[in-house]
Amino acid sequence: MAAQPMTSSMQPTDVYGGDEVSAIILDPGYSSVRAGFAGEDTPKSFVNSHYGVSSSGGSYVFGDDTIHNPLANLDIRNPMSKEGVVEDWDAATKLWEYAITSRLTSFKQADPRTNGLNDDMKDADIEMEGVEEGEKPLEEHPLLMTETAWNNPKLREKSIEVAMESWGCPAFWLARNSVLASFGAGKATALVVDVGASTTSVICIHDGLILKKSVQKSPLAGNWLSSQLRSLFSTTDPKVELVPHFMIASKTPVDAGASAQATYRKFEDTPSASFRALEEERVLTEFKESVVQVWQDHRGLKAGTEYARQQPGRVFEMPDGSNQLWGVERYNVAEGMWDSSSALPVPNESAPSKGQTIPEMVKASLAGVDIDIRAHVLQNIVVTGGGTLVSGFTDRLHNELTAMYPGARIKIQAAGLTAERRFGSWIGGSILGSLGTFHQMWISKKEYEEFGTSIIEKRCK
C-alpha cells in the first residue's frame, strides 16, 4: 500500500546516492560470464564461459543454446585459466562481447522515425547497415569489469585495452571481484570467502580495497569437487558410470543399485572429449547441488563418521536411469575442502595440502592483515560464489572459525538467495556502478589516451 512509486523529484538522491549512467557490469569467471546494467539486481546476461569451436571452420559459438549440441567437430574450450584469469584473450574478448551484445546492447533501439526501418528506400537500409558495422558495441556505456585479486598487471592492461580500443567504452573501471562481493553484502571491510568454479579465495577487504598480503587462493573449488566426485564414482563398489544426458536415447526406470537399462544414442562422428567433459560436468553440477553435503562439525567427518552414517541418505538418479542412495559418501566429497587428509585421491593430481583448506586459508589471510582489523574482519565474513551453495557450507565455516577463534566474535554474512550468492560480485558491481560518487572514479577514454594502458595500475588499486 505504502510503496507508491516515487517521482523523480521525490527520490532521495542524496541519501541513496544513486545516479545511473547506464554502465555495464561485466563479471567474467571460469564457469560463466555475468553481464548486465548497473543498478539492476541480477545480471541480464548470463553466459557459459565455455565456448565451442568447430574444428573445421574455426568459428566460435557461444552460449548455452549452442554449445550443448552434440556436434561431431565441436571443440569446447574455456578462455580462462585454472586460476580464473584470462588465458585466451582473443576468445575471451569475443565471449564477453557476446555476453554484452546478445542481451544488452546489440539491438539499439533508435527513434523509429529515424532508424530507417519504416522507410521503403532500399539504399537507406544499406547505409544503415554500413553504419552499424563500424559501430563499437559499448560506445554509450561505461564498463565496469571485475578481476581476480591475483590478476596479472599485464592482463589488467590488456583488459582496459580491449574495453577502450575494441569496444570503445567512454569510461572503464576494473574492480576486484572480492571487493564487489563485499559491497554486494553491504560491507566495506570484510573477509570474503569466495568459492568459485576454478578457485577458492579468502581475501580481506579494508575500506573497499583488498589487502594484498591477505590474498589466499586454492584450487579446492567447484571443479575440484567434480574431480572428487569422479573419484568417488570410480571407487564405489559397483562403479558408477557417468553418462551425460546427450548420450541417452531412452531409459527405463530401475531399482536402486541395479544396473542401468538405457539405450544409448549412436553418433556417426562421436562428439569431442571436451564436449563430453562439459556435459558430464553438467551432471556433476546437478549432483553437487542435490546430493553433496558438507559435514557441519568442525572436528571433521572422521570424528563423526558413525553419526554421519545414521543420517538419512539422498537418492540420485543418473541420466541413464540408474539410481543409488548416497549415504556417508556424500559428505566425503566436500570434506577435503576442510580437512586435506580426507580428500579423495584424484589420479594425475597431487593431493591438496593443508594450507589449501578453507580454515587454513582464513587463518593465513588473517595473519596477513593488521591485528587491529582482524576482529573487525571476523565480524564481517562474506560468503559468496556458487561453490558455497553446497549444503552445510556456511555452518561448517562458522563452526570452524568459532573453534579457531573462540575469543573473537564471528559473524558470517551469506546471502540467502541462490542468485545473490552466485552473482555476489556482479551485484556489488551493480551497486558500485550506479553510485553517483563513482562517477569521479571512472578512467575516461581521454585519460586512457593520455596515459596509455599503464593508467590501470595507477588508478585501480
Add this chain to the structure above:
Amino acid sequence: MSSHDVRDMLDLPGTAGPRPAKKQKIAAPKSTLKGLAREVQSLAGDNPISIVPEISSFKKRRLASRKPAARWVLKPFKNPARGDDLVLAHWRRKAEAPPAPVGEDGNSEQVEAQPEPEIENSTFAKFNVKVDIPEYTDLQYSLKLEGEGWTKDETDYLMGLVKDFDLRWPLIWDRYDYEPLASGENGDSLVSVTQPRSMEDLKVRYYFIADQMLQLHTPLKDMRKTEHDLHEIFEKFDPNQEALRKKFAETALNRTKEEAREEESLLLELKRILARSEKLSEERKELYARLEAPPSNGNIGIYTSSQGLQQLLQQLMTLNNSKKRRSLMGAENMSPASGPSGLQQQGSFDRRDSTMRESISGPSGPSRKGTLQGPPERRELTKEEEKMYGVSQPTEKLSGPSFRADRLNKPITNKSATMQAKITNVLGELGVPSRLIMPTAAVGQEWESLLGNIQKLLELKKNAEKLDGEIAIAMTLKAEREKRERAARGEPDPEDDDHDVKRESDREKSVSRSVRGGSVSRSARGGSTRKRSASVLSAMSDKSTKRQKK
C-alpha cells in the same frame, strides 16, 4: 452496558421516549454497510461498526489520475571532481517546459535536435574529499626531515602511499612495497618485501614529517587549539607501546578455548564484583543521605577506600546505639507511619531515584529491591513541627476498623436516646451545631471537651434533681408529722397551703439550678425521722461534694 444503565447510574430520568427512535437511526446505516458478513456486523452489537470497508474502485481512480506520461531525457553531465571532462549521461525527467506542439513531426524534432546549451555538473562532485598530506621541498627535507634509516626516495614513496590511500594505515602497510632500485616490476612480488617495515615504523615516520611540517608552517607558539592538539597527537605517538598493544591484541585473538572460557568467567566475576561495589556505593550514598538532613548528593569518595569505610562504620555504630537508647526511652521518637506532607517533595525525589536505580540495575534488580526498599528515609519531627503539620501518633489501639467521622459522633450516638436528646438540647442552647462543620484537630479537641463538660453537667443535674425529690419527700413527711403532733396537741394547721406552694417553688428552683442554701436548713429541720435519715445524709454529702466541685 446500555445507555439505560448509564442513566440509572447518573440518576438521570429514564428517558424511554427517544430510545426506540434512536435504535431506528442506528439500524438505518447498518443495512448500508456492505461487504461485511452478518456475523461480523452482529459482533459490534448496538454500536455501529467502526470498520468501514474500503471502496475499491481501481478503474475509476486510474482513469481520474491519468496524466500524460512523464517525459524523460538522457541528459549529459560532467563531474567537476574529475580532472578530465568526461561526459556521462543519465536519464532525467524533462523539465516542465511548455509542451512542444505534438503532431507536427518536424517541430518536435527541432526542439530535440537543439544542442544542450550547457552541461550540468554532477551533484556528487562535492563528495570527492581528499586528505591533506604535508608536502615538502628538497631543501625542507634536507633541513628538517632527515631520519635515520629513511632515504628521501622511500619517504616520498611513503607519502605517495599515504596520499593514495587517504591515511588508511592497514592499506598503506599492506601495499608498502618499496624497492630501493625502483625495479618497477611489482606484480609478482606481492609478498616479497625487501625491507619489512612495520606499521609503527611507517606511522612514526609519517607523524614525524607531518609534525615537522606543521611546526614549519605555524610555529609552536602560534598554533591554534586544533593545530596544537594535532601536534600533541603526533608527538605523543609511542611506537613501542603501540607494538606492545598489538602484541597483546594478537594474543587475545589467538586464545585457546579454555583461555577464552577462563577469561569469560573472570570477566563475569569482575562484572559481579563491580555490580556489588556499585550496590555498596549506592547503599553508602543512601546512608550518607540519611545521616545528613537535608540529604546532599555530596561526594562519597571518602568512603570508597577501606579506611573511610571503617570510619563510616564506626560512625554508624555510634549513631545506631544512640538511636536505640532513644527509642527505648520513649515512643515519641518513633517514625511517623505516613509520609509527612511537608516532606513529600523529598520523598518523591527519593522514590524516583530508587526506581531509576532499579531500572538501570537490570536483572539484578529483584535482589537489590529488598535492601533498597527497607525503611525509607524519614526525618524526625519536632513537637512544634508535628503540631504545625497536624501529625499525630495514636498510641492507643482502636479495636477494629472504624470511620474517623464516627469518632466525632460517637460521644453522642453511644448514649441513650434521652441522653442524646438532652445533649442536643444543651448544644442547641449554646448555639453549637450537633454536627461539626470543620472538624480539624483543634476543633475536634474542643468538641470533645465540650461534650465531656455537657455530660458532667447533665449528670450533676440528674443528681440535683434526685436530691430535690428526696428533700421534698422528707419535707412532706415532716409536715405530716408536725401536723399529727399539732393535732395531738390540738393546735390548728396554719401553713397547710403554704407548704405545698413552697414545695412547688423549691422544685422549680432546683430545676433552674438555683440550689441555694435552703436545703441545708431543710435537712437540719428534717433530721427527726430515723428511717430516712441515712439516705438524706448521703444525699447531703453528695451535694456537698458537688458544691465543692463546682
